[in-house]
Each structure stands twice: as structure tokens, then as C-alpha cells.
Amino acid sequence: MEKISDKEGVDLLVKKYNELKSEIHKVIVGQDEVVQQVLMSIFSNGHSLLVGVPGLAKTLLIQTISDSLGLSFKRIQFTPDLMPSDIIGSEILDETRNFKFIKGPVFANIVLADEINRTPPKTQAALLEAMQEKTVTAAGHRYELDKPFFVLATQNPIEQEGTYPLPEAQLDRFMFNIWVDYPTYEEEISIVKNTTTDISTKLKPILHGDEIIYFQNLIRRIPVPDAVYDYAVKLVGKTRKNSALTHELTTKYIEWGAGPRASQYLVIGAKCYAAIRGKYSPDIEDVKAVAYPILRHRIVRNYRAEAEGYTIEKIISELMK
DSSP states (O other), rough: OOOOOOHHHHHHHHHHHHHHHHHHHHTTTHHHHHHHHHHHHHTTTTTEEOOOOOOHHHHHHHHHHHHHHHHHHEEEEOTTTTTHHHHHHEEOOOOOEEEEEOOOOTSSEEEEEEEEGOOOOHHGGGGGGHHSSSSEETTTEEEEEOOOOOEEEEOOOTTTTTOOOOHHHHHTOSSSSEOOOOOHHHHHHHHHHHHHOOOOOOOOOOOOHHHHHHHHHHHHHHHHHHHHHHHHHHHHHTTTTSTTOOOOOHHHHEOOOOOOHHHHHHHHHHHHHHTTTTTTTOOHHHHHHHHHHHHHTEEEEEHHHHHTTOHHHHHHHHHTT
């Protein structure tokens, strides 16, 4: 990209973000908040976990976003018999009797991990290194993944039959936990009208890889006031037991609190949320705006909270007051 100032970069980000949303909504009806959070995780160089019952177009949403970004895309359907080598790749003997590494579907810009909680933990863990280090290790050799690299995973609610809850170490690698809800009556009418004809929509790519990397670096450079750092770290500290910041609700209802990655993502998320709204620096309200999808999968409630109907959202809401 041509050399422009960071202020002009933020203005360009707003323009491209709005173009992206318009393109995506040619296929996806409603789900504004879901689309916003997935795009924010991409601009923030993070991964997203979309949670919702089957049939809410989670997979279609991710494929649509991939088409509008002009990036390479691979889909992995997670099943109980999926093996780690089915994700990473494996070594084979070629015709010259030498070992040759055949890359798996993780070697793409956007990896859709479809129904990630339908496979056992051994296979789920195959994504851990890829998500954090942007590399994979096979047979003692380390391989760099393509950049930009995102894992956009879908999962059914864990109460459903045939699911394996994701371990906390893996959940923590997702920047956002995005809840996908049922459409409204009006949205469902539009969905049915659009999907019961023979008309198909062809999307054009709005952004390419080098532009996404530029925007990721731009968001890192956005200045943050000390008060915002202070608020983000204190909010995360309130979720932890036996610390100077522990909140009374934490002692009563929380088993485990959020780690330092939550503080990092709150600041990065606040920067991105501010930037897509044309602001050149985030404030405390921007941290609050991203707190729910960043914290909801990093806080573990105890039995008392479940028994008294104290939801994660209600706990986060109280902690932000």
C-alpha cells in the first residue's frame, strides 16, 4: 500500500469496513453484531469462536466473509474420528524413497473449524500451536503458516449430545466468543425469500492480504490513554480470586478468572472498535463494548452461580459498574 499517515489509515479503515459490511449483507441477513465482531477479530489479528444451535448460517457467514476478503480458505469438518494429521498434514514416502511433507488444510489464510467441539481433545489440541505461534510442527520440523492467518471456529452449545467441551487453554486463544442467536421475524422472512429462489449472489473481494496486514499493524499503533489500560487490567483483575482487585461477586460466583490475554485483547479490541467508528484513540466505553465477547469464555462459574441463575453476562455487567 502507498504511504499514508495513521490518521488517513483510520479513515481508510472506516471506508473499507463499511464496504465489507455492505458486501457481506448481500448474502447474510441481519446478524450485524456477529459480522462486526468477526471483522474486528480479523483486523485485530485474532481468532473467533461462533457459538449457536445448528442452522443459524454460522458456516455460511464465515464463507461469505472469506469471499469478500479475497483470501485463501479451507474448511475442516470436525468429527469424532478426525486425527491431528488430518489438520496439520503428514509425511509420506515419495517415489524416490524420501519423506515428503504434505500440507494439511491448516495452511490457508482463513481456516473454518466447523463444529470444533464434535472432535475429541487430542484433535482439538492440534490447532493450539497454529493459533498462537502461527506455525505447526510435524515430525520435528517447524513450518510457517500463511499470513494473515485466522481460525474462525463454529461450535454447537455444549449441552448438546455428542460434543466435547473445548479445554480452557484452547478457549483462551480465541479473541472473541460470539453468540449467534435466532433471527428476528422480519429477518427470517428475508432469509426465506432470498434462499428459496434460483438467484445466486456473486461477491467481489473488498480487501486483500497485504491490506489486512496493514490495518492490523495500524491498529497496534493507535495510542491508548493510561486510563484505558488501567480500566482494562482492573476489570480483568476483578474476575480473579485472592487478589487485591477481587470483586465480591467473584468470591461468591466465579471458580476461575481471566488471564493476562484477556487484558491484552480488551485493549486491542477497544482500539479496533474505536477505529472502525472513525475515532483515533479508544476510551473506557470502547473497552466496555468489547468486554462481553472477550470475557465470557474466560470466566468459569461455580455451582452456586448456576444454581442461582447468575449468568456470565450478568456477572460481567456487574463487574463493569
